[in-house]
Amino acid sequence: MGTDRLGHASMIEVHHLTLCYRDRTAVHALSGRFETGSHTAVVGPNGAGKSTLLAALAGIKSADQGHVHSHGKLAFLAQLSTLDKQFPLMVRELALAGAWSRRGAWRGLSKQDRLQADAALERVGLSDFANAPISNLSGGQLQRARFARLIVEDADVLLLDEPFANVDSTTVDKLLEVQDDWHRQGKTQITVLHDISQVRAHYPQTLLLAQSAIAWGNTADVLTNELLAEANRRAQHWRNDAAWCEVCE
Numbered sequence: 001m002g003t004d005r006l007g008h009a010s011m012i013e014v015h016h017l018t019l020c021y022r023d024r025t026a027v028h029a030l031s032g033r034f035e036t037g038s039h040t041a042v043v044g045p046n047g048a049g050k051s052t053l054l055a056a057l058a059g060i061k062s063a064d065q066g067h068v069h070s071h072g073k074l075a076f077l078a079q080l081s082t083l084d085k086q087f088p089l090m091v092r093e094l095a096l097a098g099a100w101s102r103r104g105a106w107r108g109l110s111k112q113d114r115l116q117a118d119a120a121l122e123r124v125g126l127s128d129f130a131n132a133p134i135s136n137l138s139g140g141q142l143q144r145a146r147f148a149r150l151i152v153e154d155a156d157v158l159l160l161d162e163p164f165a166n167v168d169s170t171t172v173d174k175l176l177e178v179q180d181d182w183h184r185q186g187k188t189q190i191t192v193l194h195d196i197s198q199v200r201a202h203y204p205q206t207l208l209l210a211q212s213a214i215a216w217g218n219t220a221d222v223l224t225n226e227l228l229a230e231a232n233r234r235a236q237h238w239r240n241d242a243a244w245c246e247v248c249e
């Protein structure tokens with residue numbers, strides 16, 4: 001098992017992982033490893049099981065068969081659409097929530113935590129909004145604030161579900177820079193994405209998923225026209241033929 005620059009192992013391994021919703025197969029018999037410091041995009045057609053896989057890696061959804069082993073502290077960024085913007089919270093408090101996650105809610109916040117939250121808001125270009133309620137933010141600004149929270153949380157493994165959906169290109173560029181920082185720091189990142197050209201440009205590893213792995217490895221080897229077409233063929237098959245996995249039946 002590899003370690004990061006500080007000697008920490010922060011990898012996730014899945015072994016024969018199958019995930020179901022009643023009789024519907026979402027992920028079938030997936031095996032492989034997200035190595036320490038890897039920066040992996042998870043791509044595939046709609047309904048391929050990407051969000052379900054991330055939920056299982058985050059420990060939110062349990063395995064119907066097989067297992068997930070993780071090492072290191074995890075942080076999970078759910079899709080933006082799952083967040084209630086009307087929740088009464090200031091932008092700085094949202095960033096500071098990363099310190100609660102890191103240290104536990106029973107410990108008080110320190111001056112250092114507040115400085116880190118302000119530095120994180122500056123990193124994502126949101127300093128001017130620190131004292132605004134999150135309900136005042138646009139979708140892209142809210143995503144910047146959620147990244148600030150992740151910066152403060154400082155987890156070893158980051159799981160991000162479609163972080164750039166409905167986010168403009170300026171914000172995407174800023175958040176990709178933050179992901180590059182995390183990559184340089186040796187964090188392990190697993191990101192669900194739809195934009196194949198973005199994946200080719202920024203993510204060294206890719207898991208191409210269509211219920212099971214079509215391919216998993218270096219992005220250039222995985223994102224070939226042939227393998228992408230195979231993923232789409234697989235999607236056509238499961239749309240015609242709902243349940244086929246013996247575990248989920």
Ligand SMILES: Nc1ncnc2c1ncn2[C@@H]1O[C@H](COP(=O)(O)OP(=O)(O)OP(=O)(O)O)[C@@H](O)[C@H]1O
Pocket residue numbers: 021024025026044045046047048049050051052053
């Ligand atoms: N809560 C749920 N209850 C029942 N079925 C679900 C649930 N969530 C997802 N599914 C089903 O599981 C399969 C995988 O869904 P999932 O959301 O993981 O796919 P995805 O690859 O993330 O798709 P997309 O690209 O459209 O976001 C789909 O067939 C979907 O209909």
